[in-house]
Amino acid sequence: NAGVMQNPRHLVRRRGQEARLRCSPMKGHSHVYWYRQLPEEGLKFMVYLQKENIIDESGMPKERFSAEFPKEGPSILRIQQVVRGDSAAYFCASSPPGTGSGNTIYFGEGSWLTVV
Amino acid sequence: QKEVEQNSGPLSVPEGAIASLNCTYSDRGSQSFFWYRQYSGKSPELIMFIYSNGDKEDGRFTAQLNKASQYVSLLIRDSQPSDSATYLCAATAGGTSYGKLTFGQGTILTVHP
Numbered sequence: 558n559a560g561v562m563q564n565p566r567h568l569v570r571r572r573g574q575e576a577r578l579r580c581s582p583m584k585g586h587s588h589v590y591w592y593r594q595l596p597e598e599g600l601k602f603m604v605y606l607q608k609e610n611i612i613d614e615s616g617m618p619k620e621r622f623s624a625e626f627p628k629e630g631p632s633i634l635r636i637q638q639v640v641r642g643d644s645a646a647y648f649c650a651s652s653p654p655g656t657g658s659g660n661t662i663y664f665g666e667g668s669w670l671t672v673v
Numbered sequence: 674q675k676e677v678e679q680n681s682g683p684l685s686v687p688e689g690a691i692a693s694l695n696c697t698y699s700d701r702g703s704q705s706f707f708w709y710r711q712y713s714g715k716s717p718e719l720i721m722f723i724y725s726n727g728d729k730e731d732g733r734f735t736a737q738l739n740k741a742s743q744y745v746s747l748l749i750r751d752s753q754p755s756d757s758a759t760y761l762c763a764a765t766a767g768g769t770s771y772g773k774l775t776f777g778q779g780t781i782l783t784v785h786p
Contacts, residue, residue: 590772600761600776613773648716652772662772664716
C-alpha cells in the first residue's frame with residue numbers, strides 16, 4: 558500500500574475553511590476510490606473515479622464535498638466550509654484498469670483531518 | 674441499507690492460541706469478501722480475500738466463506754502479540770464490478786503474552 562500516496566497526512570482546519578486532500582494512485586492504476594473513517598466508526602465508501610470521470614459517488618455527502626481525478630495530476634477530495642463532524646481519516650485507494658474485484662485495491666496511508 | 678456485521682469484541686486470546694473472527698453480510702449480491710488488519714492510526718492492510726465457498730488458507734490465516742449462510746470468518750492460528758489490531762471484514766457491493774466495499778465496524782483483537 559506504500560504505492561498510493563496521500564497528502565497531507567495530517568491537516569488541521571478551522572470551521573468554515575476548505576480542506577483539500579490529494580491522492581496519487583499507484584503507478585499504472587487508473588481507478589481511484591475515497592473512503593472515510595469517522596472516529597469509532599467503520600470505513601465508508603465515498604466515491605469511485607476514473608481519469609476525468611466520476612463513476613460512483615453514492616457515498617458522498619450531498620453538500621460541501623466534491624472529488625475529481627483530472628487527466629494529469631492527483632485525485633483531489635475537496636471539502637468546503639468544514640465542520641467539526643468532518644474530522645476523520647480519509648483513505649484513498651487505487652486499482653489497475655480492467656479489474657473488478659476488490660482484491661486488487663491498495664489503500665494509501667490516509668489523511669487525518671481535524672477541524673477545530 | 675446493505676450491512677456487514679462483525680462480532681463486537683474486543684477479543685482477547687493468549688499467545689499461541691487460535692483467534693476466531695466472524696462476520697455476516699446482508700447483500701446477497703456480494704461476490705468477494707476481504708479481511709483487513711488495521712493498526713491504530715494506520716491504513717487498512719489486506720490479509721485475505723475469498724470469493725468461493727469453503728476455506729482459503731494463507732500461512733497462519735484461514736478465511737472461510739459460506740454464501741448460503743452469508744457468513745465469513747477468519748481464523749488466526751498461533752496468534753502473536755503482533756497480531757493485536759483491529760480486523761475489518763468487507764464485502765463488495767452487489768451489482769458492482771469494481772472495488773466498492775462495505776466494511777464492518779471491526780473487531781479489536783488483543784493477543785497477550
